Amino acid sequence: MDLINNNKNLYIGIMSGTSLDGIDVVLTEINNSGIKVLKSYTHPLPETTRKEILSINQGQQTTLVKIGKINRDLGILYGEAVIELLKLVKRDNNSFSKDDIVAIGNHGTTVYHMPEEGFTIQLGDNNRVAAMTNINVVGDFRSRDIALGGQGAPLVPAFHKFILSDDTEKRIVLNIGGISNITLLIPNGDTLGFDTGPGNIVMDSWIQQIKNEAFDQDGQWAKSGTINVKLLDAMLNSTDYFIKSPPKSTGRELFNIGWLNKILLQDAFKEIKSEDVQATLLELTCKSIVEEIKKTNITFDRVLVCGGGAKNSMIIKRLSELLSPFNTKVSLTDDHGGVPTQDMEAAAFAWLAYRTINRKHGNLKEVTGASENTILGSIYLKN
Numbered sequence: 474m475d476l477i478n479n480n481k482n483l484y485i486g487i488m489s490g491t492s493l494d495g496i497d498v499v500l501t502e503i504n505n506s507g508i509k510v511l512k513s514y515t516h517p518l519p520e521t522t523r524k525e526i527l528s529i530n531q532g533q534q535t536t537l538v539k540i541g542k543i544n545r546d547l548g549i550l551y552g553e554a555v556i557e558l559l560k561l562v563k564r565d566n567n568s569f570s571k572d573d574i575v576a577i578g579n580h581g582t583t584v585y586h587m588p589e590e591g592f593t594i595q596l597g598d599n600n601r602v603a604a605m606t607n608i609n610v611v612g613d614f615r616s617r618d619i620a621l622g623g624q625g626a627p628l629v630p631a632f633h634k635f636i637l638s639d640d641t642e643k644r645i646v647l648n649i650g651g652i653s654n655i656t657l658l659i660p661n662g663d664t665l666g667f668d669t670g671p672g673n674i675v676m677d678s679w680i681q682q683i684k685n686e687a688f689d690q691d692g693q694w695a696k697s698g699t700i701n702v703k704l705l706d707a708m709l710n711s712t713d714y715f716i717k718s719p720p721k722s723t724g725r726e727l728f729n730i731g732w733l734n735k736i737l738l739q740d741a742f743k744e745i746k747s748e749d750v751q752a753t754l755l756e757l758t759c760k761s762i763v764e765e766i767k768k769t770n771i772t773f774d775r776v777l778v779c780g781g782g783a784k785n786s787m788i789i790k791r792l793s794e795l796l797s798p799f800n801t802k803v804s805l806t807d808d809h810g811g812v813p814t815q816d817m818e819a820a821a822f823a824w825l826a827y828r829t830i831n832r833k834h835g836n837l838k839e840v841t842g843a844s845e846n847t848i849l850g851s852i853y854l855k856n
């Protein structure tokens with residue numbers, strides 16, 4: 474089966490992460506030596522859909538009807554996101570043809586990630602996406618790795634290695650989305666990567682609960698508070714996730730508003746100010762990342778940050794402070810590798826589709842713990 478019937482090597486990536494802040498789509502050009510983002514767009518996620526997803530992705534009871542409807546709605550939204558992206562591309566370039574696109578790589582929306590039970594569920598009907606766009610779609614990237622005993626996550630490290638590894642510098646790529654994940658890139662060494670714990674997820678939920686805002690713009694609310702060391706300790710001790718050795722991955726099943734509210738019920742935190750909680754959550758994000766880096770016993774030259782957290786200057790400042798004793802510089806992925814910080818994850822799924830279509834593995838078994846490197850995903854062919 475030859476799916477690559479054109480020489481343009483264009484791929485689309487769709488990513489909607491745990492933050493549920495929007496659907497990121499990118500059009501990319503990919504070959505063996507690199508990737509170029511030609512256009513990117515964020516499609517809004519309607520509040521009703523967002524609420525529906527939140528009503529099932531924190532371990533709640535649900536019904537098959539509800540799951541079916543969310544799956545359908547997300548499929549339609551992904552299809553619309555691609556159509557909007559293509560309109561923007563067409564506006565820039567009249568000669569552009571949809572037939573030049575080899576495939577769409579669609580991550581889907583994770584509603585339950587349980588690798589220890591042998592499954593992970595991403596919703597968003599890929600048949601809808603294929604039907605609406607008539608472009609080949611690759612989806613369900615994580616299940617094959619889980620079938621081989623892996624965590625099914627993270628999958629971005631192979632992509633990070635492809636675009637950001639360096640011959641001399643020891644680097645970490647740090648993606649701060651809803652959850653934070655790191656990829657350790659050591660010249661001539663194995664690539665490692667895992668989720669360190671929360672990124673923005675609990676900070677977002679807290680500001681939503683207290684101030685009805687979607688997120689803490691530039692960390693300003695956290696900045697107005699003071700870190701509460703007792704609360705930080707209580708958070709760090711609330712789960713064994715922080716002391717677990719990799720491979721490991723996590724999500725909203727563990728780090729959610731219920732998790733925080735339960736800790737805050739303790740007597741010690743009865744009088745705590747809400748901005749101090751936010752300051753402590755930001756510290757938890759930064760501290761849990763840096764502790765994992767320290768545990769490697771490797772001195773890294775540079776941490777390259779991407780994802781929404783890269784836009785929070787309080788996070789960048791605090792990470793720089795915590796890493797300065799090790800002379801590890803903190804910068805953004807924008808300055809290296811050519812993929813804009815906010816497009817990294819969507820570009821990774823365009824690249825993973827490219828890998829699948831070219832019958833190349835997308836996981837790294839040393840990262841996920843799978844028994845082998847494998848081709849990932851299911852393919853939905855265009856007519």
Ligand SMILES: Nc1ncnc2c1ncn2[C@@H]1O[C@H](COP(=O)(O)OP(=O)(O)O)[C@@H](O)[C@H]1O
Nearest residue numbers: 490491492650651673688690691780781784785
């Ligand atoms: N200007 C900003 N200031 C602070 N936080 C921001 C800013 N922009 C984005 N974020 C944070 O980044 C999150 C989105 O990050 P993203 O990388 O898209 O995560 P995900 O992959 O989980 O969707 C938002 O929910 C918000 O918490």
Ligand SMILES: [Mg+2]
Nearest residue numbers: 490492494495
């Ligand atoms: Mg996002």
